[in-house]
Amino acid sequence: MLGLTYFSALLLIILVAQGAVVQSKDKEKSTSLLQDPQNQCGDFCLSKLHPMMDLIPETNSKLDRIHGEQQSIQMKLQAVQSTLEASVQTNADSQMLAIQQRLNRMEEKLMAISSDMKNQLQLLLTKMTDQQTSMQSQMDAQLLAVKKVLEDQKIAPEPLSSETNLNITEGQLPMTETKIENQPEEFQSTTENNHLLETQTTIKSNTIDPKFELVGSRYFYFGHDNRKSWLEAAETCHQMGGFLAAFKTEEELIAVMGKLESGFINFYWTGINDLKEDGQLISAASGKPATILKWREIEPTNSGPCVLLDIWGMIRNSCSFRAFFICQADNEF
Template identity: 30%
Template sequence: MKFGIALLCGLLALHSCEVLADTETACLLKDPPIQCGGFCLSVLTPVLNHLTIAQDHRNPSDLNKSNEVLVRQYTMETQLAAMQEKQASFENSLDNTSLQNNILGQNFTERQDYLESQLSALQEAFFRVETKIKYLGFEQIGSKYFYIEKVTERNWSSASKSCRNMGGHLADIKDQEELNAIQANLKKDTHYWLGINDLSKEGEFLSMPSGKEAPFLKWASGRPTQLNTSNCVFLYNGEMYDYPCNYSFRFICQTEEENE
């Protein structure tokens, strides 16, 4: 607009100078910018007024339509901004919910693991108490429960019956480690019947509870004797002896229960 006005002023000034030249009047200006500017302004004022009037007298319906478009555009932009804000808030809410669900799930899993471990510990404690009640007088030695008779002496058959009445059987030792653990609880220089014999076949020493070959034998020097009358085995100072079953000794019982 400014460029157009300047161009128009220039053209008018040029035209005025040409007119003055034609009338043989000198076109001399003491202050060209000011004088030309005032001249241009006086000439262009009616034109500018006409443009302003034309602008002010535009069709009212066109103005209304323009205003409606602007209002609608503003409204849509406002609604869009509000929707974007709601979307961001919803996404935030989803993230928070997901995080809370993860935390709750983790806490639930940890609590479940804790409760399961507590239940397992209670079951183990209950099993031990139940075993102690069931096998009153038995004590844990190694992985098994044994009863060591400390007073009464019985023959092998009677000792075997006493163990059965208590819910166990005469002991058959499984290895040297178990023998050492048991021997640490026995009285020195004392005989204790075990659940091993060769009553079925001479020289074939079997475990009474399983009916199979004894899992572990640690004979004393010169044993077994190979005598038909020495069919039952006792333990004495960590070594085993075959001896007649009708003699009365103390005895060792064991249960089928094992502490895992």
């Protein structure tokens, strides 16, 4: 068995050696240089080149086929490029058209907004003009009312005597005079004169607006329902046949304060003011200096020309402030 192994190895070595010798000889033959190629090559060269020459047409055919395929691919690429360019151009045109449409819509909206703003500005200007006209009219009316109040204060009549102190309206005065004229005989005696005084007192009570109430010896109206400016309150009192109130005595003032509604902002206009001369407080009813005053702790201040009253006392304020009000039926004080 061991001998067979040695024999196989030896045989393999011999075969390898022979192959190397043959290869060396072939190499020497293939690398030999030709001194006369045209005569030395001959049929041997043709035999070696002929297979290669047979491959030339096939190679040319393959090259032509490859060239045709390249041209076809190039044409396809050009077609794809044209399609892409057309698509891009179409998309660009579509987008440009959409953008243009959006711009047109935005322009229309801006024009609509501009028109609406112009209309609103015109309307606002119209309202401001109307408000200015209305405010001017109100200011003119207030100025006229102030002038009227000042004139009333300036020409306020002196207090009437106890026998003729009647607070009656113009429509009721002829009626009173008629009743007096119809009783001429009553003036002929003291008893008849006393009776006339009683009649006059009765007439005076009947001519006062029933909304007034007796506080002490005088009649007052308390406007608890509506808040008004000083001028509006004065006009309301005039329409009721009275005046914004001033006070005869401290006791009367305290009694009136007891009729007021309590509350932090429940103020009442009085007729006391210094509209005519700064610092000279007078009564709107009589035009006389107001002597009965009851200021709150921080008063008087120069906060305004008109005087308000609440359950704690008096304060000064702007005449445009809106508050309740107190009217008096007479013009004595």
